Amino acid sequence: MAVRRTGTALDTLGPTLSVTTQPAAPAAGDAVTATTVLTNDCPFPLRNAVLYLIDPGATTATRTIPLGDLRPGVKLTRSWRTQMPSGVAGAVSFTAHVVFDVDGHSADCARSAKTFTIPYEANGVKDPYLTHATTDDAKYGQYGTQLVIWSGGRDLSGGTDEKGGLHLPGAAAESCVVQVKAVSLTGSDNPSAKYGLAIANDLTAPEAGGYAVLTMSKQYGLEFVTDSDGDGRVDTWAGTGNSYHPAWLRLVRSGTTYTAYATSNTLKWDEIVTVTVPSATGAADVGVVASAVNFNYPGTTVQAVFDHFTVENAAMEEAP
Numbered sequence: 001m002a003v004r005r006t007g008t009a010l011d012t013l014g015p016t017l018s019v020t021t022q023p024a025a026p027a028a029g030d031a032v033t034a035t036t037v038l039t040n041d042c043p044f045p046l047r048n049a050v051l052y053l054i055d056p057g058a059t060t061a062t063r064t065i066p067l068g069d070l071r072p073g074v075k076l077t078r079s080w081r082t083q084m085p086s087g088v089a090g091a092v093s094f095t096a097h098v099v100f101d102v103d104g105h106s107a108d109c110a111r112s113a114k115t116f117t118i119p120y121e122a123n124g125v126k127d128p129y130l131t132h133a134t135t136d137d138a139k140y141g142q143y144g145t146q147l148v149i150w151s152g153g154r155d156l157s158g159g160t161d162e163k164g165g166l167h168l169p170g171a172a173a174e175s176c177v178v179q180v181k182a183v184s185l186t187g188s189d190n191p192s193a194k195y196g197l198a199i200a201n202d203l204t205a206p207e208a209g210g211y212a213v214l215t216m217s218k219q220y221g222l223e224f225v226t227d228s229d230g231d232g233r234v235d236t237w238a239g240t241g242n243s244y245h246p247a248w249l250r251l252v253r254s255g256t257t258y259t260a261y262a263t264s265n266t267l268k269w270d271e272i273v274t275v276t277v278p279s280a281t282g283a284a285d286v287g288v289v290a291s292a293v294n295f296n297y298p299g300t301t302v303q304a305v306f307d308h309f310t311v312e313n314a315a316m317e318e319a320p
Helices: none
Strands: 015-020 031-039 046-054 063-070 074-081 090-101 107-118 130-133 140-145 144-150 164-174 175-186 194-200 212-217 222-226 237-240 247-254 257-263 270-276 284-293 302-313
Touching: 015 090, 031 046, 031 090, 031 107, 046 074, 063 074, 090 270, 107 257, 140 164, 144 164, 144 284, 164 194, 164 302, 175 194, 175 284, 194 247, 194 302, 212 257, 222 257, 222 270, 284 302
Parallel strands: 015 107
Antiparallel strands: 015 031, 031 074, 046 063, 046 090, 090 107, 130 164, 140 144, 144 302, 164 284, 175 247, 175 302, 194 212, 194 284, 212 222, 222 237, 247 257, 257 270
16 A cells, blocks of 8 residues: 555545565565556646655665656556565565655655565574574574574573573674664564663673673563673663564663663664663673563573664764
8 A cells, every 4th residue: 555645635635556566476586577556546746756666675766767747547557577585584575656746846755565574584694693592492594684583581580591692792892882673573472572682791601791681572661681790690670661663772881881772763762771780891792682581481482583783882972
């Protein structure tokens, strides 16, 4: 279905875009013919219309087609030959986007997409990532900028530290910003299941100090847990009751001081808490983790999908 501006009653009438593909359910790597149909349902012309046809995962249009002025009632069909990407998973979309003027002084647009869901598979991760699990059912995958963890486990707090994780060893300097988009969490029937960022002097041995974890749970929201005494077990907690997915998570480190932030859209970051972790020293390991938080062990396995995991090592700026 097309997405259309609704600022006026007239705009809710159109235009309408649709996208179809042949074959109707392509597999990864298949040649595809994608077709878009544009109908001007508005009682006014669309001026200087331009149609953009976009392949899955592309950041620029595969085809750009100037359409000129489109009178009310006009219907256009345009197709493009392309290919279903290989080595991808999750939501894959063929997209049509039209931009036009309403009255010569304002711009508007409509968008439509044909979206396919390709299952993630545990294909492992590439250098420089390392994996480490404290539960025996963890698996891992990497698809471009996306990282995937499958994990059981009982919890990440309360004296229990059972999770699957992948990390960059020594990547977090004493002054750094770590960030990730926690995309989705599926597969667990426990609303306490969680996924997010982790940092420690050594993530394979949290008892080495500096341990902290910032997670979003399936239902109960943000949790930021830290190890205040350096014994490898988290014993402080801060959080909120708001659960949203995807969620952007950010950890800012300045020596032994950690500040946790979260947002749903990166436009405004909400500060969760600032804490001191006295045992944090030198460059730390940083990564992403997931736990199914199974009460009935071994229970189920959660699938956690992350994107845009970044580490910026620099002098600290003012907190956002």
